[in-house]
Amino acid sequence: MQTLIGRREALRLGGAAALSGLAMPAWASALGDSPRRAVLHNLHTGDRFNAVYFENGRYVPQALAEAMRVLRDWRTGEERMMEPALFDALHAINTRLESNRPFQIISGYRSPKTNAMLHAKSKGVASQSQHTLGKAVDVRIEGVQLAHLHKAALDVSAGGVGYYPKSNFVHVDTGRVRRWSGS
DSSP states (O other): OOOHHHHHHHHHHTOHHHHTTOOOOHHHHTTOSSOEEEEEEETTTOOEEEEEEEETTEEOHHHHHHHHHHTSOTTTOOOOOOOHHHHHHHHHHHHHHTOOSOEEEEEOOOOHHHHHHHHHHOTTSOTTOGGGGTOEEEEEOTTSOHHHHHHHHHHHTSSEEEEETTTTEEEEESSSSEEEEOO
């Protein structure tokens, strides 16, 4: 497996080869070959992303590299290759909501160090979090009721969906399909 920076550089320098080993899940294939856009706003860093990340039947390496920067661990600055299907899940959720507003990112990638620190403080943080694998985001959308966002995420069935109404976010991941509620 390539290092985090090596993987990112592979995306920047040549792209498709770095993504060739990543199979698109069946649910994401159902999105077709139409262009897919992700609109993200990291609330901790202020970074934004608004670009087409998939077109002409392929992921756009430069766009994914930039999106991964926006989803980096804001506590350590570490980046990781995020699973492209995660962007497909967000695209599908936004389509269901008929929204073009950005996903407000509460948490994207988490380094093992950050995740261990958060797990020690809260039983609500999994020790083997999908965040550490580049497969999860915690999000909300300004102007969209959290319950509607939660329902849209469940309808997409891309993976795990956690509902955190007191903390005001929905967890979306591309691991196995499951659901839970937190605080």
